[in-house]
Amino acid sequence: MNPPDRKYSKDHEWVLLEGSSKGTVGITEFAQDHLGDVVYLDLPKVGTKLAQYDKLGEVESVKAVSDIFSPVSGEITEVNEVLSDNPEVVNDDPYGQGWLVQLAIPDPAELESLLTAEQYEAFLNELPS
Amino acid sequence: MSSENLRRTALYQTHVDLGARIVPFAGWEMPLEYSGILDETKAVRSRAGIFDVSHMGRLYISGSDAASLLDWVVTAGAANLRLGRARYAMICNEAGGIIDDTVFYRLDSEKFLLVCNAGNRDEVVLWLDRWVQERFGGASVDDRTLSTAMIAFQGPAAAASLDRLCDGSASPLMPFGSTEGEVASRPVLIGRTGYTGEDGFELMVDASDAAGIWNALVEAGGAPCGLGARDVLRLEAGLALHGHDITPESTPIEAGLGRYVKLDKEFVGAQVLRQQSADGPESRLVGLVVEGRRIPREGYGVYGGGEEVGRVTSGSISPSLDRNIALAYVLEGFSTLGQQVQIDIRGQMADGVVTQLPFYSRKGGG
Structure with missing residues (x-):
């Protein structure tokens, strides 16, 4: 269920590399399922520079608010504006229309430290239920 | 608390089969949500929802001192409660702090059902036992929480839907009225009570009948709802949640619940509450x-x-x-x-x- 074309963090974010320096970031199916109904996302402005694992923003569901961490270093180039009026898209399509931000990634080698889909699923299986 | 120590209601397997997300709550494994909190909230406001609230305490109080015991421990009048009626009240300590809030039903002249919060059940039982021993020896307390189940059926369509399962005995009930009857051919105590701000009912049933009644309510159009939706619905309705909005450190007067306190009777905490009511909190x-x-x-x-x-x-x-x-x-x-x-x-x-x-x-x- 987790697409094999991208990398995953243990904080339940994903990053999809397009070309050599552009990445799209979102949260995983596991994350959206555990959060439940997402009602608000606090996302950074275009131009914000983040180091890997810096706080990227907040995702707020009816139940709780959680920090989102950037799985990769980079500069925000685009924010998914659809989510400001339709945060539930994160629940409906976390790997597609529910992406959060795009970044210019100076060092794609950083992605090596992240998990493959297969490794992420193994990681999920080891989490206490 | 590890999962081995958590209790399961008679409907646990039903929740699992329905795909509920189960979470620990007040010592129980309870459904947090099924289709989603927002979806379930909407179902209750527009049609009807069903909730497993079996984790709540169901204490049967009987005997010649039953009414006197209740009048001593709850803030509202108990002895003057008519048969087939229920009341909301708080149980306070000597300082007027809220040990728990409760809905209690008069089932007979010497028999009451007191429903308390899951997390406070042990403390409420101990509190009642203390006063039985000290002052009201003619009353006895029977905790039937584990042998029974409790299902809430709430929403604008609840009365008509429930009527079809109980020969029309639901809709004649007044708010805070109760009656013994049958739902889907199983014996039930029906109360027109709830915690959602909607019209609705709470059904007290034998644990072995719970799944059959639950399934009949689902077939009658009830959407399974979890604790998440219950919390949103009660907050929209301005209803306090014990352990959060009301606690042993807060009083009914501070909580704006003075209308559920009968200041002209003697009960535990009355003196403090009278003073606070006069002075203002x-x-x-x-x-x-x-x-x-x-x-x-x-x-x-x-x-x-x-x-x-x-x-x-x-x-x-x-x-x-x-x-x-x-x-x-x-x-x-x-x-x-x-x-x-x-x-x-x-x-x-x-x-x-x-x-x-x-x-x-x-x-x-x-």
Whole structure:
């Protein structure tokens, strides 16, 4: 269920590399399922520079608010504006229309430290239920 | 608490089969949500929802001193409660602090059912036992929580749907009325009570009948709902949650629940509450409607005139109002309707205004 074309963090974010320096970031199916109904996302402005694992923003569901961490270093180039009026898209399509931000990634080698889909699923299986 | 120590209600397997997300709550494994909190909230406001509330305590109090015992431990009148009626009240300690809140039903002249919160059941049983031993030896307390189940059926369509399963004995009930009957051919105590701000019913049933009744209610159009939706619905209805909005450190007067306190009778805590009622409390529980998209949550500070004047005890998005809402204790001087305040939501101030409770009331009222 987790697409094999991208990398995953243990904080339940994903990053999809397009070309050599552009990445799209979102949260995983596991994350959206555990959060439940997402009602608000606090996302950074275009131009914000983040180091890997810096706080990227907040995702707020009816139940709780959680920090989102950037799985990769980079500069925000685009924010998914659809989510400001339709945060539930994160629940409906976390790997597609529910992406959060795009970044210019100076060092794609950083992605090596992240998990493959297969490794992420193994990681999920080891989490206490 | 590890999962081995958690109790399961008679409906646990039903929840699992329905795909519920199960979470630990007050010592029980309970369904948090099925289709989603917002979806379930909407189902209850527009049609009908079903909740497993079997984790709540069901204490049967009987004997010649039953009414006197209850009159001594609850804030509302018990001896003057008519058969087939129920009442909301609080159980207070000597300092007027709220040990628990309860709905109690008079089933017979010498028999009551007291429903208490799951997390307070042991303490309430001990409290009742203490007063049986000290003052009301003619009363006995029978905790039937584990041998019975409790199902709430709530929403504008609940009465008509339940009528079809119980030969029409649901809709003639007045709010806070109760009757013994049959639902789907199984013996049930039906109370026209609930915790959602909608018309609705709570069914007390034998544990072995719970799944059959639950399934009949699903077939009758009830949407399975979890504790998540229950919490949103009760907050929209301005109903306090013990352990959050009301605690042993707060009193019914501070919580704005004075109308459920019969100050002209003798009961545990009465003296303190009479004094506080006369003097006015230092702080009061108020409703807040809060601007912005970020939800004011429990523990967040409330500010007025640059000073911290209170604290949020419950907060949520209100899907019915499409606003963020909260309950908060604020200093008396900041508790009047229309008072502007600020809520510190993780370092950012959001404007709020003290608002009449309930935030939501169903059309037709009552």
